[in-house]
Amino acid sequence: MKEIIGVCRKFASRKVGPYALEADLNGDREWLLSVWQESNDLGIVGLVIPEEFGGVGQNDSCCGLVLDTLSSECSGVASLLLHHYVACKTVLAGGEPGLSPFFKMLLNDGGHMPPIATVIFPSDMDERRLVLREEKGKLLLRGKSPLTGNATLARYFFAFVYEGSEEQDMTCVLIDRQSQGIPLGEEAGLPGLKVNPFAPVILEDVEISPDRIIGRRREAKAVYEQTLDAYHGFIAACAMGAARAAYSRALQYAIDRYQFGSMIIHHQEIQRMLGTMLAKLSVGTSSYIASLEREEWGMPHGTPKNRFSKAFCTDAALEIAIDAVQIHGGYGYMHDYGVEKILRDVKVLQLLGESNPVISIKTI
Amino acid sequence: MEYFTKPIGLLAPVPDLLRNAPSLIKMKERFPRYIGRAEKTQVFSRRLAREIILPKALEVDTRSHRDPGYVDWELWRQINRTKATIGYIPEKLGGLGWSGLDAFVFLEECITACTGISAFFGFNFFGVLCAFVEFRPDVCLKVIGEMVEAQRNDKPIFWAWSITEASAGTDAEDARAMATMKCSAYARKLPGGYSINGTKQFCSNGSLADYLVVTVCTDRSDPLHTMATFFVPARTEGFSVGRIERKCGQKASQTAELHFDNVFVPDENVWEPPGRGLRHTREILSVTRGIIGMLGLGIARGALERCIQFASSKKVRGHYLIEENWVQIAMADMLKDIMVVRAKCYDFAIALDTIHVLRLLENLPVKAALKMVPKAFILGESLQGLLKSPALARSVKGLKDWIVTDERVEYCACQGSAIKVAGTDLAMEVSSRVLDIVGIEGMSSCYGMEKTFRDAKGAQIYEGTNQANRLEVFHQEIGRGLGL
Secondary structure, three states, X not given: OHHHHHHHHHHHHHHHHHHHHHHHHHOOHHHHHHHHHHHHHOOOOOOOOOXXXXXXXXXXXXXXXXXXXXXXXXXXXXXXXXXXXXHHHHHHHOOHHHHHHHHHHHHOOOOOOOOOEEEEOOOOEXXXXXXXXXEOOEEEEEEEOOOEOOOOOOOEEEEEEEOOOOOOOEEEEEEEHHHHOOOEOOOOOOOOOOOOOOEOEEXXXXXXXXXXXXXXXXXXXXXXXXXXXXXXXXXXXXXXXXXXXXXXXXXXXXXXXXXXXXXXXXXXXXXXXXXXXXXXXXXXXXXXXXXXOHHHHOOOOOOOOHHHHHHHHXXXXXXXXXXXXXXXXXXXXXXXXXXXXXXXXXXXXXXXXOOHHHHHHHHO | OOOOOOOOHHHOXXXXXXXXXXXXXXXXXXXXXXXXXXXXXXXXXXXXXXXXXXXXXXXXXXXXXXXXXXXXXXXXHHHHHOOHHHOOOOHHHOOOOOOHHHHHHHHHHHHHHOHHXXXXXXXXXXXXXXXXXXXXXXXXXXXXXXXXXXXXXXXXXXXXXEXXXXXXXXXXXXXXXXXXXXXXXXXXXXXXXXXXXXXXXXXXXXXXXXXXXXEEEXXXXXXXXXXXXXXXXXXXXXXXXXXXXXXXXXXXXXXXXXXXXXXXXXXXXXXXXXOOHHHHHHHHHHHHHHHHHHHXXXXXXXXXXXXXXXXXXXXXXXXXXXXXXXXXXXXXXXXXXXXXXXXXXXXXXXXXXXXXXXXXXXXXXXXXXXHHOOHHHHOOHHXXXXXXXXXXXXXXXXXXXXXXXXXXXXXXXXXXXHHHHHHHHHHHHHHHHHHHHHHHHXXXXXXXXXXXXXXXXHHOOOOOOHHHHHHHHHHHHHHOOOOO
């Protein structure tokens, strides 16, 4: 695992970091695909997929640390892998019999580059509900999906949809957007993760063949819960990676910047801010690693949960990013310094998955 | 925009000034014209904000993101036709005759609609204020004359006030900090004037400015005692605009780098001599920091209103988002903070009318002159020539110094600092919290809430970082009394 992280760090600082700001402005699709290609060559893309299916077969905490490392250079790039990993997790959660054909699709596209996948999570918003119905022996999917990461780039969409009005009537299906010619809605124009534009998928009675169903009802609900759980854990990792970058930039700036009679690192208030940032960073990091590793601990109760790490880490990351911009003063607000980008990215990460107040409410 | 339908806030059918600031009801009994005008200003500003600014807010933000130098002049002209661009000029002379209270009421509505656009035309006032606090009658009348003329001809005149340098931000705003400030720009004495060299940073509207007011020291090893204030028309040889910054938010308001290469300023344009520059800066800050607090409040209100519009039009699991109990509590909590900060903002605005530079308009000789002397004569060149007489200038300045004492300037700076921190921290908190309520769908740029989030962060930084403003409050209210 240490080796993988080392390779990833080198890759991120060479291939991702230097171009991240430019890509934030122009959403350079070609560059992003070349990052994807190279990540694949390094084995980063197939991290989640078990070795017997041709992947690298690493555990969740390794994936989390890889995302953390990438996110400290560019959260937008990290979010591309984040959504792909979660899509792989959907397949894993689907259970043994279905595994191989889906992994085959994800790994071997006939070309040299594996296709990008993503997950459409159900939204609480009624106008974004996807409904699956049976008509003349055909399964038809209809609706405008919630905003989805990787939407503009992905070929495969694992979608959690409804067959009835109840929450339990959930079904997990696979949509091949490319071959089924499915249109996207307008890009959302989110303030962060700009290189990975979020958009809804528009499904107008798209036919779903039975072999593209990963689970129905109770089975689907279980797949959904495991997938969402992984999503939350990986979001926490991305948030901490971004916060790490914000912290180290703020620290460096404080060392270099003169104001109020000395380098600002000598002002107690700046020390207090940096100290608090570091405290949140270290607690957050250990929290997400622990929660991603909990299955290996084998403790059923009282172990950390990914959704709590997500809530804690993204809130902490936002506070860290806000303070990092503040320490940079006027420069922090300018695009060139790259800290305001972290602030925007982190705010989007905070709202991915279930929003933090909703996590607290649903827990009880 | 289509989701802006519910009759609250900017879309409220009835003005709510007295409802929002109930102490004004008592005040109205005593000063019916003063409060009555503020009520009218609210109706006027809300309409302007709703009909002119709000529909353009997102478009201008997107265009300015692509090109930081973009200006929507048609929008400026629309605003200009309402005279809001010269609202602070007395009615008799062609403006709208706003009091400080009127100006704050106006800002609240406009910023609720769009911070960037409001800053674009509103920060012009900061530059003009530089001339007003000088209170040289000939300069003031010339400025007023030009601004009124420009408004009538639909031709913009922009003023910019520039103090920040690359190596010194907040250091340029406070005596303790200025003593140790590292300056890069400096002015050299030449026969008949000064020559300025160096670069200034982050100047709002600097790229659009026709006139600049710049603070520069004459001895870089002793900025505190040699800081001076210069008036520089942008066409002066040697002046050039550098890069226009690409900001996180408030994109419609341009922030530019300014270069001075042997820019000659004749003695008559030295508004404050070396050693008096900081006093000039402090006097402006004592007004503008409170304004930035109000700006923060406007951002918070804009965020909350958008959130209410969204939550009351979108359904989750069969009911409206706004029907959720936790959402109601969160909204009430944010509104509570907005109410509290607003009360302090209006209190400060009334203080500016009572003990600060705006009080001068209430002063008997000024009032009498405005009432009795014809407009053409006031703005005419003969009076301006007459007012150039040093004796007269001295006596007018004496009148101003009698009202705007050093003590009052420092007091208002401290009050303004407290409001600035309260307002802008609230802006950041509310603009972030509303996004937690509306979730990723509500974060789409079309709902405007992500924009308020981006806008808010800058307000915590400019006009003195919130940390520096807190120190200001400490030194004035606690440290001074204890001899610290």
